[in-house]
Amino acid sequence: MRVARLASEIDFTSWRAAARTLRAEGVAPQAVVWTVERELFDLAPPSPTPAPASAHFTVPAAFVELAEQVILHRAPDRLALLYRILWRLEREPRLIDNPADPDMARARDMAKAVSRASHKMKAFVRFRLIEGAVGSRSAETYAAWFEPAHRVTEATAPFFVRRFTNLDWTILTPDACVAWDRERLTVSEGADPADAPSEDAQEELWRTYYASIFNPARLNPRQMRQEMPKRYWRNLPEAALIPDLIETAQERAAAMVAARPSKPPERKLKAALRHARDASYDGSLPTSLDDVAAGVEVCRRCDLWRDATQGVPGEGAPKAALMFVGEQPGDQEDLAGRPFVGPAGQMFDRALAEAGVPRDRTFVTNAVKHFKHEPRGKRRLHRTPDRGEVTACRWWLDAERRLVKPRVIVMLGATAALGVMGKPTPIGANRGKALQLSGQARGVVTYHPAFLLRVPDEEARARAYAEFVQDLRLAGELAGV
Amino acid sequence: MAVLDLRRKLAILSDAAKYDASCASSGAEKRTSVGGQGMGSTEGMGICHAYAPDGRCISLLKILLTNFCIYDCAYCINRVSSNTPRARFSVKEVVDLTLNFYKRNYIEGLFLSSGVIRTGDYTMEEMVRVAKSLRLDHDFRGYIHLKLIPEASPELAAEAGLYADRVSINIELPRDDSLAALAPEKSPTDIKRAMGRMRLAIDDHAEPARRAGRRSFARSQSTQLIVGADAAKDGDILARSANLYGAYRLGRVYYSAFSPIPDASHRLPLARPPLLREHRLYQADWLMRFYGFTRPEIVAEGEDLDLSVDPKTGWALKNRASFPVDVQTADKETLLRVPGLGAKAVERILAARKVTRLTLDDLKRVGAVLKRARAFVVTADWTPGALADRDSLRAALVQPQQLSLF
Ligand code: SF4
Numbered sequence: 001m002r003v004a005r006l007a008s009e010i011d012f013t014s015w016r017a018a019a020r021t022l023r024a025e026g027v028a029p030q031a032v033v034w035t036v037e038r039e040l041f042d043l044a045p046p047s048p049t050p051a052p053a054s055a056h057f058t059v060p061a062a063f064v065e066l067a068e069q070v071i072l073h074r075a076p077d078r079l080a081l082l083y084r085i086l087w088r089l090e091r092e093p094r095l096i097d098n099p100a101d102p103d104m105a106r107a108r109d110m111a112k113a114v115s116r117a118s119h120k121m122k123a124f125v126r127f128r129l130i131e132g133a134v135g136s137r138s139a140e141t142y143a144a145w146f147e148p149a150h151r152v153t154e155a156t157a158p159f160f161v162r163r164f165t166n167l168d169w170t171i172l173t174p175d176a177c178v179a180w181d182r183e184r185l186t187v188s189e190g191a192d193p194a195d196a197p198s199e200d201a202q203e204e205l206w207r208t209y210y211a212s213i214f215n216p217a218r219l220n221p222r223q224m225r226q227e228m229p230k231r232y233w234r235n236l237p238e239a240a241l242i243p244d245l246i247e248t249a250q251e252r253a254a255a256m257v258a259a260r261p262s263k264p265p266e267r268k269l270k271a272a273l274r275h276a277r278d279a280s281y282d283g284s285l286p287t288s289l290d291d292v293a294a295g296v297e298v299c300r301r302c303d304l305w306r307d308a309t310q311g312v313p314g315e316g317a318p319k320a321a322l323m324f325v326g327e328q329p330g331d332q333e334d335l336a337g338r339p340f341v342g343p344a345g346q347m348f349d350r351a352l353a354e355a356g357v358p359r360d361r362t363f364v365t366n367a368v369k370h371f372k373h374e375p376r377g378k379r380r381l382h383r384t385p386d387r388g389e390v391t392a393c394r395w396w397l398d399a400e401r402r403l404v405k406p407r408v409i410v411m412l413g414a415t416a417a418l419g420v421m422g423k424p425t426p427i428g429a430n431r432g433k434a435l436q437l438s439g440q441a442r443g444v445v446t447y448h449p450a451f452l453l454r455v456p457d458e459e460a461r462a463r464a465y466a467e468f469v470q471d472l473r474l475a476g477e478l479a480g481v
Numbered sequence: 482m483a484v485l486d487l488r489r490k491l492a493i494l495s496d497a498a499k500y501d502a503s504c505a506s507s508g509a510e511k512r513t514s515v516g517g518q519g520m521g522s523t524e525g526m527g528i529c530h531a532y533a534p535d536g537r538c539i540s541l542l543k544i545l546l547t548n549f550c551i552y553d554c555a556y557c558i559n560r561v562s563s564n565t566p567r568a569r570f571s572v573k574e575v576v577d578l579t580l581n582f583y584k585r586n587y588i589e590g591l592f593l594s595s596g597v598i599r600t601g602d603y604t605m606e607e608m609v610r611v612a613k614s615l616r617l618d619h620d621f622r623g624y625i626h627l628k629l630i631p632e633a634s635p636e637l638a639a640e641a642g643l644y645a646d647r648v649s650i651n652i653e654l655p656r657d658d659s660l661a662a663l664a665p666e667k668s669p670t671d672i673k674r675a676m677g678r679m680r681l682a683i684d685d686h687a688e689p690a691r692r693a694g695r696r697s698f699a700r701s702q703s704t705q706l707i708v709g710a711d712a713a714k715d716g717d718i719l720a721r722s723a724n725l726y727g728a729y730r731l732g733r734v735y736y737s738a739f740s741p742i743p744d745a746s747h748r749l750p751l752a753r754p755p756l757l758r759e760h761r762l763y764q765a766d767w768l769m770r771f772y773g774f775t776r777p778e779i780v781a782e783g784e785d786l787d788l789s790v791d792p793k794t795g796w797a798l799k800n801r802a803s804f805p806v807d808v809q810t811a812d813k814e815t816l817l818r819v820p821g822l823g824a825k826a827v828e829r830i831l832a833a834r835k836v837t838r839l840t841l842d843d844l845k846r847v848g849a850v851l852k853r854a855r856a857f858v859v860t861a862d863w864t865p866g867a868l869a870d871r872d873s874l875r876a877a878l879v880q881p882q883q884l885s886l887f
Contacts, residue, residue, distance in 0.1 A: 098836040099829040100843035123528045127585045142584065162513035163522040167584065202581050208488050209582075212495040213543060214533035217740040217754055223536030227529065238531055245534045256741040257751045297670055306657065307724050309677040310670050334728070335677035375727035375776070 002027050006036045006079070009175075010151050012071050019083050023057070029087050034079035059089055060096045069111035072151045081107060117149040118156045124232045125160070125171060128200035142169040145196035145235055151175050154187055161185060172196050203237040210238040216249035217256065286399045289318055295396065296369045302392035304370035304385070309334045314365025314400050322362045322479040323406035324348075325397065327415040327448055328385055334371035339364050344450040348412075351449070351465070355472035361481050363404050367419025368393045390419050401441075408479040409441055410472070413448025431471055434478055442478050446471035485568050491578070493568040497548040497559055498594060500742070501651070502705050502735035506540045506589040506624040509646035510700060519620030521583065521590070523646070527624070528589055541592040541626065542582050546570055546608055550596030554664035555746040556653065556710045556739065559596045563744045569598075572610045579615060583623055590624030590646075591615070597630055605633035605641070612644035631667070631675040638675060639682055642699040647732065649703040650675050652725070655718040659711035663748065676702065676729040683730070701732035708762060709755045710739040716782040719765055723776045726769075736762040757788050765792040771824060772817045789879045794820040797857055798875055807859040808839050820878070821854030853878060 004018040015034075022032055067082050085103050088095055098104055127142035142164075148156075153171065157178040160169065170179040172191040179186045224242075233239035286292045296311030305311065312329040315338060324340075332342030340348055352359050367390055373380040385393075397419050401409070411417040417425040420443060427445055435443040447468050455461035485493075506527030513522040529538035547569035548559045558565055570578075579591045593611055597604050608627055615621040627645040629638050641648055650672055654660040657669040679702050686698035704725060706718055722734045738754035765786060768774040772793070779792050787795045797804060797820045806819055808830055816827045829847035833839060838861040845851050856865045856874055 094836045098833050100833040100837060100839060100846050102846065105846040119528070123530050125586050129585075140584070144586070159522075159524075162515060162524075164520050164584070165514040165516075166518065166520055200585060202585055202587075205488060205491060205578070206582060206585070206587050208491050209495050209542065209544075210531060210533065210539070212492045213499050213539060214537075215499045215535050215740055218535035218537070218738070218756060220536030220756075221534055224532040224534055227536075227538065228532040236531065242534060249534060253741065253753075256743050257753075259743065307728075309673040309728060331728075332681070335681050337674060337677070373727075375723040378726055378730060378770075380727040 001031055001033060003033050003035060004079075006034070009036050010072055010154070011036075012068055015067075015071060015079060015082070019086055022083065023086060023090070029080065029084040032080065032083060034083070057090070059086065060093075062096050063089065066107055066111055069114045070107050072114045072117075072155060073110040074150050075110060078110060081110075114150045114152060118152040120229075120232065121146060121148050121152055121156045122159050124228075124236060126200075126235065126237060127169060128197040129202075130197055140167060142167060143196050144169070144171050145191075145193050146171055146173050147231070147235060148173055148175070149229075149231065153178055157185055157187075200237075207238050207241055211241055211245060214245060216245075216252040219246065219249040219253070221246050286396075286403070289313070289400070289403055292396055292399050292403070295399075299369070299396070301395060302370075302389045304368065304372050304389055307373065308370040310337050311369045312337055312339055312366065312371075313369060313396070314339060314363055314404075316359070316363035316365075317361050318363070318404060320361060320363035320404055320481075321407040322357065322475060322481050323401070323404055323409045324362060324364045324412060325409060325416040325420055326364070326366045326412045327450075328366050328368040329371045330382060330450070331371070331373070331380055339366055343453060344448070347453060348449040351469050351472055354469050355476055357472055357476040357481060363400070363406060365397065365400050367397060367416045369396055385415055387418065390415060391422075394419055394422070401439075406479070407441060408475050409437060409443050410475045411443060411445045413446075413451060416448070417445050431467065432474070434474070444471055444475045444478070487574060487578075490568040490570060490574070491544070493566050494545045494548060494570060495543065497545050497565070497596075498543045498592075500558065500737065500740070501543065501592075501594060501628075502737035503626070503649060503703055503733065504538055504540055504543060504592065505703075505733065506626075506646075508701055508732055509624050512622050514620075514622050517620045517622060519622060521621050521623030523589070523622070523624055530587055530589065540589045541624065542579055542588045542590070543592040544570070544575070544578075544594075546575065546593060546595035546604070546611070547598055548596050549598050551599075552597055552664070552666045554653070554667065555748045556663055556707055556742075558742040558744070560746070562746075563742075565744060572607060572614060575611045576614050576619070579623075580619060580621065583621070588623075590621075590626070592626040592628075594628035595630070601630040601632035602634055602637060605630045605637040609637060609640050609644065612641065616644045629675060629679070631672045633675075635675075635678050638679060642679070642682055642686070645699045647701050647703060648679060648699050649705070650679070651705045652676075652721075653705065653707050654711055655706050655708075655713040655721045656711060659713060663711065673728075676704070676725075676731075680729045702729065703731055703733040703735065705735040705737055707739050708736050708759050709752075710749055714783055715758070715762060715765070715786040716776075716780040716784045718762060719769070719776050719780060720782050722766055723769060734766060736766070758786070761786045761788060761792060768792055768796075773814055774818075790875075791820070793818070794853060794878050798878070804857040805859045805865050806857060808844065809834050809859075809861070819854055819857050821850035821852065821857075823848065 002022065004022065006014045063085065070078050070082055081103065085095065085107060088103070095101060095104065099108065125144045125146050127144045130141045130143055153173045153176045157171070160171065161180055164180070166182060168181050170177060172195055174190045177188045177191050286295055293313040296313045299305060299311060312333050326340060329339060330342045330344060333339055349359060368385040372383045372385050372389065374383055409420055411420050414424070414427055417427065425445060427447060430445045435445065437443045447464060452461065452465055452468060455464055507525065509523040511523060511525050514520045527540050529540045531539040533539060548565065549567050549569060550559045550561055553560045553562050575593065582588045583590070593608055595604050595608055612625050612627055615625065625645045626647045626649065627641045629641060629648050629650045631650050652672050654663060660667060660669050683699060683701065706721065708718065725731050725734055736759050738756050738759035740754035741751050765779050768779060769776060774796070778796060780786050786792055790798070806815055808816065813827060813831060816822055816830060817824065826848040830839065833843060833847060837843065840862045841851060841855065841860050844854065844860060855863070
């Protein structure tokens with residue numbers, strides 16, 4: 001039987017040295033007893049016989065990471081378990097990749113308990129202000145007493161350094177104490193609860209907050225205990241309130257249910273009414289572009305408003321000679337509330353510039369004013385509006401046509417053509433010529449810029465784009481802009 | 482009028498904040514107080530500093546700046562017609578409380594909301610002042626979440642984004658028509674429009690900030706839906722969520738079972754909050770976000786979720802033909818659809834099966850819930866065989882202990 005000694009419960013360096021020697025010497029896990037002898041700490045660190053040259057074997061980095069966590073667990077058999085895994089790794093190198101192996105599963109559970117203990121330490125340390133602390137260079141010095149579930153104090157201290165770099169603080173625990181003086185972290189022997197301050201003036205406020213933020217109608221103490229195990233309660237100033245809060249919760253919730261609503265003061269109701277908005281759509285013909293914008297916002301002529309952010313009315317020069325009609329707002333247009341701002345809008349702008357048509361002298365709108373789409377994961381997929389929706393929305397397009405009175409209307413794509421002409425109009429057969437529309441206006445049909453973005457073949461795309469620019473130029477000439 | 486002391490104000494203004502479900506402090510960019518004058522850090526994952534007897538986590542100082550409000554939303558304790566005690570914090574009081582609590586490690590930061598006083602802009606301005614003072618005067622690097630007032634001007638919302646890690650706008654009711662009935666002064670379009678603007682702003686800032694390697698804007702937004710105050714079905718609620726996630730890239734949609742409030746309006750159901758329903762909605766939401774389910778697969782519009790089984794088991798029972806699944810060979814997407822296998826267990830199965838042929842015991846060790854999984858899987862030592870007869874299987878999987886949530 002071999003005895004391996006560590007200087008402290010969490011002394012990973014000596015564990016590693018000892019384990020390396022034992023394994024190199026072929027000492028089987030059953031033949032090792034692991035002990036910790038703290039008194040050695042003051043005398044001299046244990047010096048395991050240096051490992052023979054053949055001891056230089058490698059283990060997966062994942063094992064070292066796991067072992068560094070596991071050694072912080074309080075279970076006495078953790079050292080033996082780690083050595084057993086190390087031992088087995090020689091014959092079963094893929095053991096480390098098998099989360100279903102019983103030894104690996106147990107080590108993982110221990111590591112998980114350790115990381116949970118560290119997490120709870122981050123959560124449940126409660127600092128108390130030490131007023132006028134002697135010898136401190138800082139105006140404020142804080143100290144806390146904490147009892148971690150596993151030996152995580154040293155490992156968790158850097159978290160508090162990162163968070164409270166500019167304060168002086170100490171965390172006392174039964175295992176070890178850590179102190180930060182805004183420059184250095186010092187570790188010392190475990191302490192006694194009496195060494196920590198016993199109260200803080202803010203605790204009264206904190207308890208007030210704790211008691212008020214809780215909803216008695218949702219009482220669920222089991223879940224609370226699961227997340228905030230009772231072992232920590234002793235050192236949480238708010239925990240003393242728990243029994244009473246639980247006991248009175250049912251009664252408070254019942255009282256809320258039983259109480260009749262009281263009558264609100266007349267004056268307040270009047271004030272409330274003043275603020276009520278009446279946004280109902282009254283159906284009379286819009287007489288200005290502002291009317292159109294307001295009407296689109298509350299329009300319920302078809303169902304598309306439901307899932308869209310907002311109606312997107314047309315915008316541009318109010319008396320433009322040239323009007324562009326697209327299909328419908330896209331994702332970006334729906335969010336921004338403006339037509340043609342997304343990728344298709346940018347492509348449109350570029351083509352307009354190439355055709356020599358200044359956008360600010362035109363009016364740009366869509367056949368359908370709300371974004372039709374379908375949710376797919378975290379995205380929205382565009383869907384083409386159907387004939388019913390285009391027809392419903394013509395009410396607004398017609399109003400815009402009537403108010404702007406353009407000389408030329410460019411229909412971008414089939415849906416736009418349907419909206420303007422009121423009947424399906426194939427693009428291929430009609431593009432490139434001036435069509436006659438009702439009421440003196442001329443019409444030009446062409447591609448939708450989004451279509452140009454989607455043509456897969458590069459050559460075909462370039463050709464379509466050139467045709468598009470040509471159509472825009474024709475429209476510009478017809479309108480005289 | 483008597484001046485309220487700080488403690489009384491805190492009691493009133495945190496009591497008024499307790500109906501807001503969101504509390505999370507995760508998703509902030511990582512930062513520490515190293516090299517600064519102040520304090521605070523965020524490490525990506527939030528920390529719950531306490532749990533209240535309702536089982537909910539306390540990670541932030543969640544308060545209202547004031548619970549005075551000019552509006553009269555029926556479901557809200559702060560509505561103008563409610564006879565609840567009123568209070569108002571000064572900007573400095575909120576700043577001091579946050580700093581004092583933070584130094585003692587009670588909280589991760591601040592969640593500030595408010596009733597609307599005078600105008601949306603006036604109220605929003607005050608809230609922004611709190612965040613600005615924390616960040617600029619005190620170099621506070623902890624978490625800040627601001628609840629936006631939807632009708633406040635876009636400039637103010639954008640300024641809020643400069644100081645907050647997350648912003649939210651509560652849409653509250655899953656259906657626009659119920660919003661119109663219960664909160665007549667709120668416009669669903671205003672709310673959606675504000676969310677849309679915020680998403681554009683977050684997107685705009687994300688790229689340059691990433692390149693510069695520093696924070697410059699809120700990372701995400703979230704919202705809350707109240708469950709059980711109106712007649713909306715679970716299918717409608719989840720459809721709304723799917724729409725919100727897609728349209729505004731929300732970090733989270735919170736579901737809050739409507740709970741009775743003191744001095745409630747007579748237009749509302751005064752009953753115990755439907756907590757189990759809320760729980761099922763979170764499960765379904767989770768399936769949509771992390772397990773590749775679409776809303777129609779889970780529940781149809783106009784229908785409710787089955788309360789007696791979790792939605793994944795419910796789906797499996799309706800799709801018996803897709804099972805059993807061989808854990809040794811099935812692909813990841815398929816494994817994720819097996820009841821009792823969470824994302825972690827699936828990861829571990831994928832790793833372990835390269836090394837070994839998995840048994841039922843192995844499944845248990847990687848964290849599977851065998852009680853739910855066994856009827857749906859094939860392992861080296863197990864095939865479910867005829868166990869899968871539908872009706873008896875359903876009966877076996879119904880979990881009566883879930884009801885003890887109440
Ligand atoms: S798409 Fe047009 S018709 Fe349909 S709701 Fe919107 S504005 Fe009204």
